[in-house]
Amino acid sequence: MLLQIKIYLISILYFLGALYMVLFPPRNFELSGAKIRTTRSTGDNLKLKKYVDHKTLSYVLDGFRRRDPEVVKVVHLAPQTFENRSILAVELRSDRHTRKPGILIVGALNPMAWASPNAILELSEKLLYDAKYQTPFFNDYDWYLVPMGNPDGIEFTHNIRSRRPLNSVDWTQNVSVRAETRPSEWHKNVDLEKEQKDRRCFGTNINRNFAYHWQDDVHKTPTRCCQYYPGQKPFSTAEAQAVRKYVDKMGDFINLAIHLHASFIPKKEYILYPWRYSLRTPSNYRTLQDIGEYAARQARLPDGRLYEVHQSSNDERVAGTLIDYISGVVGIDLVFLIKPYHEMFPNFTDTSDLGVYVKKSISTVLSLVRAWRSSTKQNTLSFFGRDVEF
Ligand SMILES: *[C@@H]1O[C@H](CO)[C@@H](O)[C@H](O)[C@H]1NC(C)=O
Numbered sequence: 001m002l003l004q005i006k007i008y009l010i011s012i013l014y015f016l017g018a019l020y021m022v023l024f025p026p027r028n029f030e031l032s033g034a035k036i037r038t039t040r041s042t043g044d045n046l047k048l049k050k051y052v053d054h055k056t057l058s059y060v061l062d063g064f065r066r067r068d069p070e071v072v073k074v075v076h077l078a079p080q081t082f083e084n085r086s087i088l089a090v091e092l093r094s095d096r097h098t099r100k101p102g103i104l105i106v107g108a109l110n111p112m113a114w115a116s117p118n119a120i121l122e123l124s125e126k127l128l129y130d131a132k133y134q135t136p137f138f139n140d141y142d143w144y145l146v147p148m149g150n151p152d153g154i155e156f157t158h159n160i161r162s163r164r165p166l167n168s169v170d171w172t173q174n175v176s177v178r179a180e181t182r183p184s185e186w187h188k189n190v191d192l193e194k195e196q197k198d199r200r201c202f203g204t205n206i207n208r209n210f211a212y213h214w215q216d217d218v219h220k221t222p223t224r225c226c227q228y229y230p231g232q233k234p235f236s237t238a239e240a241q242a243v244r245k246y247v248d249k250m251g252d253f254i255n256l257a258i259h260l261h262a263s264f265i266p267k268k269e270y271i272l273y274p275w276r277y278s279l280r281t282p283s284n285y286r287t288l289q290d291i292g293e294y295a296a297r298q299a300r301l302p303d304g305r306l307y308e309v310h311q312s313s314n315d316e317r318v319a320g321t322l323i324d325y326i327s328g329v330v331g332i333d334l335v336f337l338i339k340p341y342h343e344m345f346p347n348f349t350d351t352s353d354l355g356v357y358v359k360k361s362i363s364t365v366l367s368l369v370r371a372w373r374s375s376t377k378q379n380t381l382s383f384f385g386r387d388v389e390f
């Protein structure tokens with residue numbers, strides 16, 4: 001009799017247990033990013049064989065989203081740019097239900113870095129579809145990517161690329177030659193300010209327009225024509241406003257932020273970190289330097305050189321930049337500026353330079369992630385007594 005009751009009780013318990021599993025399946029079982037997607041090797045070849053413009057970017061991101069709506073989200077940042085384009089962000093998250101350590105990458109704030117949207121798209125492709133990159137890079141992190149921070153500038157420079165180059169200063173002074181020439185370099189967007197009387201000069205340097213020690217690097221405001229014109233006031237550009245809004249909103253989820261920039265001098269390639277506006281060192285500069293050096297060793301350049309790693313202001317003080325804003329205002333601890341070499345106005349049809357920049361950028365980003373992993377002990381990151389666990 002007693003034995004029978006025991007058996008009944010045990011069967012009921014088993015039944016309840018089974019019922020619970022059916023009603024509330026373990027989440028990993030139900031949805032794991034890695035399982036629901038097809039994997040393949042994406043190989044070494046570029047998927048995109050042309051410098052990406054805003055239309056192509058939008059098209060490619062839409063393709064990712066349609067193929068894998070569970071893990072890809074495309075966000076249109078507001079406000080729109082002067083020429084009414086939306087800056088696009090793409091979020092790659094292997095599991096919608098939990099937040100993993102977040103990595104932010106912003107590319108092409110500077111329109112001379114034509115290949116930087118390509119690099120971010122090729123990286124996305126690998127994270128999503130290549131088994132070699134899914135583990136650990138995709139499955140262990142959430143990726144927040146802004147491939148093209150300055151779509152108007154990219155459009156402008158693409159359109160004038162085949163004209164005869166003229167020194168940028170002469171180009172801005174002399175309106176009569178503009179139809180058949182182009183400035184030798186262009187580091188701005190293309191906006192005009194509301195009460196601007198002299199319409200000859202246009203464009204603001206977005207990476208001088210962020211509100212952290214804005215204009216601290218100059219004694220007087222650079223002229224409107226200057227390639228480093230920082231805007232009438234901080235956040236006067238739509239681009240800086242849009243990126244700021246996004247970064248402010250996502251700040252709590254981002255642990256590592258990277259600005260993918262470019263160096264325009266051959267054989268001068270850098271991994272840099274804040275501050276840019278001041279020679280003062282950030283409180284965690286030792287960690288930043290160590291991670292940077294580790295990444296530089298991992299991402300040795302094709303000719304055997306190493307990236308130079310140091311605080312950005314050691315070369316030149318630059319104020320109002322994205323990385324200083326992210327570090328100083330948003331409060332993210334790990335912030336880097338990557339500058340692989342990129343020619344200005346490269347040959348549009350010859351993609352060998354494009355491929356070199358893209359490969360360098362991807363390997364540098366992933367090396368930074370690896371360096372960050374290796375600097376953590378047992379999933380814990382220690383910042384001066386404060387342990388951030390993930
Ligand atoms: C952008 O949109 C506004 C409002 O619709 C319009 O007035 C303006 O002319 C547009 N600008 C461009 C460059 O298309």
Ligand SMILES: *[C@@H]1O[C@H](CO)[C@@H](O)[C@H](O)[C@H]1NC(C)=O
Pocket residue numbers: 173174176177
């Ligand atoms: C502008 O360029 C044209 C053609 O090179 C030249 O003839 C003219 O003198 C220039 N004007 C100024 C103000 O420099």
Ligand SMILES: *[C@@H]1O[C@H](CO)[C@@H](O)[C@H](O)[C@H]1NC(C)=O
Pocket residue numbers: 347348349350
């Ligand atoms: C660009 O590269 C292509 C292919 O290599 C070459 O045929 C063309 O002459 C180059 N154009 C310029 C302007 O150098």
